[in-house]
Amino acid sequence: MPLIAVCAAWAVFWGSWSxxxxxxKLELGVSAADLxxxxSAVPVGAMPAMALTGRLARSRERTALLAVTAAFALSVAGVGPAGSLGADVRTVLAAVAAIILVTSLSVLTLRVERGPVASPEHGDRGRVWRTAAVLGALAACALIIENAVEQWSVLLLEEHRxxxxxxxxxxxSVSMxxxxxxxxxxxxxxxxxxRTMYLVAGAGGGAGMAxxxxxxxxxxSPAGFAVTGLALGPLVPALLSRASVDDPSGTLVWGVSTISYTAFVAGPLLVAALNGGLGLPAALAVLGLLGLPLVARFAAERP
Incomplete structure (x- = not known):
């Protein structure tokens, strides 16, 4: 339950932020391209944190999770004042921060079981990282689309619909x-x-974004986002599950997670660039083309 509570608090933040x-955007007086x-600032900070936290937190998982969740709450609370945002926005962010902070206390009840940690054989490291590159890139295609829905769908409906x-x-909300x-x-x-998930995610996710x-x-637009969420939903967990089975040491999972997380850096920048030339509706539709590598993977794998 503590892990579910922490994940739920994270979801509360992203839902509120979207x-x-x-x-x-209105209060800061910026365009969608400027936004x-x-x-991209959040994932830029998160990527080195992902690379370091696993090693630093080993054998101290509960303490680390409590600390980062509490720190996350404080950072959310500081967004409003730091950005000189209006009272309504600050109030919502402060409420979200309080929810996250209270939720972090549930981590104290988390039971952590320790066991031996396997490590990949030296000769397997090249194979592990080649596999991580492929699976991570496929996951990134899905996550760029998911992130675009989270970040830009509300703007699309308010400003263009x-x-x-x-x-x-x-x-x-519908998409999630x-x-x-x-x-x-x-x-x-x-x-x-x-293999089937590749086809469903590629075809369904692409069509939904279009x-x-x-x-x-x-x-x-909400109907399209709903189709996108339904089609893409199973893929990334399935890829991480495959990675954990193929490499019990966890190196492959770490590699896939880190590589795929570049989607959260590239996604906002890609939408901003496309928005400048095409406008936001067409920019989101173009992201549907990221489903093509998933369909290609389906075609390349043997049944």
């Missing part, structure tokens, strides 16, 4: 709900192969 982005580099803030804020549904369905179908970006109606 809904607040139009207000943040892209700022949205004329939706109210309430309706617009439902877009990432369907993403969760997709993962639950995959969990209930143990015979569903990773529908969301190019569909002109206020309800068409």
């Amino acid at each position: 809904a607040l982005l139009p207000a943040v 892209g580099p700022a949205l 004329g939706a109210s803030p309430l309706v617009a804020s439902a877009a990432p 709900a369907m993403l969760t549904a997709g993962r639950l369905v995959a969990q209930a179908l143990p015979r569903l192969s990773l 529908l969301a970006g190019l569909g002109g109606h206020v309800w068409t």
Whole structure:
């Protein structure tokens, strides 16, 4: 339960942040293209942290999780004052920070079981990293699309579809709900192969983004985001599961996670660049092309 609570608190932050982005953009007086580099700041800081935390936290996992969750709460609380944002935005962020801080206390009840840690054979390291590069790149294709929905869907509906803030804020919620549904369905179908997931994620995710970006109606975009979430949902957990099975030492999981996380750096920058020349609706539709490498992987793997 403590891990579920921490993950839920993380979700509360991202859901709130997505809904607040139009207000943040308006108060800062920046364009969508200007917002892209700022949205890349979080993953830029997270990547070296991911590379170091696993080693530094070994044998101190509970303490490390408590510390970083509490620090995360404090950083969220500091966003509003540091950015000179309005009172409404600061209030929401302060409430989210309080939720995260309280949730961090649940980590004290977490039981940590220790065991021997395997390490890959010296001769296998090259194979492990080649596999990590492939799986990480495929996961990155999915995560760029997922991140775009989280960060830009509310802006799309408010500024290009004329939706109210309430309706617009439902877009990432619908997408994440369907993403969760997709993962639950995959969990209930143990015979569903990773190869099939490549096809579903590539074709469904790409089509969903095209529908969301190019569909002109206020309800068409959320429908497209829902299709995207349902199709992409199972893929990244399945890739990480495959990595953990192929390499019990955890090196492959770490490699796939780190490589795929570059999506959160590249995604906002890519959307910002495309937005400058195409506009936000077309920029999001173009991201659907990232489904093509997944379909290609499906075609390349043997049944």
